[in-house]
Amino acid sequence: MTTEELEPAPPAPLLPLLHGHRIPSLGLGTWPMVGDECQEVVRVAIESGYRLIDTSFKYSNEVAVGRGIHDSGLPRHEIFITSKFNKESHSVDGVQRAYDDSLERLGVDHLDLFLCHWPVPAQGRYVNAWKGLVKLLEEGRVKAIGVSNFKPAHLASIIDATGVVPDVNQIQLSPDIARTVPRRAHEVLGIVTESWSPLGRGPELRENPTIVQIAADVGRTAAQVVLRWHVQQGLVPVPRSSDPKRLVENLSVFDFRLSTDQMATLASLDNGEAAARDSDLPENGH
Numbered sequence: 287m288t289t290e291e292l293e294p295a296p297p298a299p300l301l302p303l304l305h306g307h308r309i310p311s312l313g314l315g316t317w318p319m320v321g322d323e324c325q326e327v328v329r330v331a332i333e334s335g336y337r338l339i340d341t342s343f344k345y346s347n348e349v350a351v352g353r354g355i356h357d358s359g360l361p362r363h364e365i366f367i368t369s370k371f372n373k374e375s376h377s378v379d380g381v382q383r384a385y386d387d388s389l390e391r392l393g394v395d396h397l398d399l400f401l402c403h404w405p406v407p408a409q410g411r412y413v414n415a416w417k418g419l420v421k422l423l424e425e426g427r428v429k430a431i432g433v434s435n436f437k438p439a440h441l442a443s444i445i446d447a448t449g450v451v452p453d454v455n456q457i458q459l460s461p462d463i464a465r466t467v468p469r470r471a472h473e474v475l476g477i478v479t480e481s482w483s484p485l486g487r488g489p490e491l492r493e494n495p496t497i498v499q500i501a502a503d504v505g506r507t508a509a510q511v512v513l514r515w516h517v518q519q520g521l522v523p524v525p526r527s528s529d530p531k532r533l534v535e536n537l538s539v540f541d542f543r544l545s546t547d548q549m550a551t552l553a554s555l556d557n558g559e560a561a562a563r564d565s566d567l568p569e570n571g572h
């Protein structure tokens with residue numbers, strides 16, 4: 287991967303989390319990259335200015351992510367590492383084991399953020415999973431804890447059972463799947479919303495004529511307009527790219543603003559909550 291001619295972007299500003307840690311306001315998604323490619327992309331991303339790396343047991347790339355972080359040479363404390371565990375670990379002890387296993391694969395002694403990847407309500411054990419995360423936090427083994435793909439009702443269950451509010455909920459979120467209802471619930475509770483598939487994964491969103499027009503108006507790319515839409519609202523997107531130029535492009539969204547009218551135009555692209563993957567359905571989640 288040739289990167290010598292690319293200027294790094296300034297690292298993303300930090301946002302405060304409920305339990306005292308701070309999270310970079312944009313990070314690198316790593317699914318479905320694996321092996322040498324993943325290791326190289328993680329190294330290049332860090333050298334390009336990324337400080338938040340998002341992985342998961344499910345992605346089978348924690349070893350590669352850890353090697354990429356090591357190759358970057360950056361001190362551990364300058365990097366915010368997130369991983370996630372699967373439904374097989376939805377118990378207090380299961381989460382402790384999953385955490386130790388993730389640490390070993392990543393080659394680090396702590397994570398900045400550990401997430402319950404999906405609630406899998408059909409299994410009925412996500413409250414136990416949350417109790418396991420609370421134990422890790424209370425023992426000072428992890429800096430922040432959270433969930434992913436939890437709906438407001440799932441959040442209510444875990445908070446009722448423990449009195450502990452997640453630092454983060456990572457959900458599917460992009461201008462066409464704007465998730466206004468869960469976002470409002472997060473705001474009330476003080477939960478930071480992370481956006482997965484922030485670019486909509488496929489090319490359709492980036493090719494949307496409304497976004498293309500705004501991009502032309504502000505002299506940026508369509509991907510930058512979409513990512514600016516996220517960060518301007520305090521969302522934390524984790525875009526994935528395996529291209530060095532696009533890695534820098536995606537992080538370079540903190541030096542311009544979208545106008546109120548442009549934000550309102552982008553809000554009109556929302557297809558509503560039904561467009562999101564429904565984590566109550568048994569086929570969704572792992």
Ligand SMILES: NC(=O)C1=CN([C@@H]2O[C@H](COP(=O)(O)OP(=O)(O)OC[C@H]3O[C@@H](n4cnc5c(N)ncnc54)[C@H](OP(=O)(O)O)[C@@H]3O)[C@@H](O)[C@H]2O)C=CC1
Pocket residue numbers: 314315316317318340341403434435456457481482483484485486487488492507509510524525526527528529532535536
């Ligand atoms: N918690 C959860 O359940 C989930 C979490 N995630 C996380 O979210 C991350 C991001 O989501 P993902 O589904 O990968 O989708 P994204 O919305 O990040 O889109 C990724 C796609 O966009 C392309 N792309 C990236 N930047 C640009 C650009 N500037 N211009 C044009 N194309 C671009 C990439 O291609 P190229 O590489 O060629 O640039 C890739 O094909 C995942 O990697 C994962 O970490 C994802 C799904 C579920």
Ligand SMILES: O=C(O)C(=O)[C@@H](O)[C@H](O)C(=O)CO
Pocket residue numbers: 317342
């Ligand atoms: O990337 C993730 O976090 C997932 O949940 C994956 O399962 C991925 O999004 C996917 O949909 C695989 O089909």
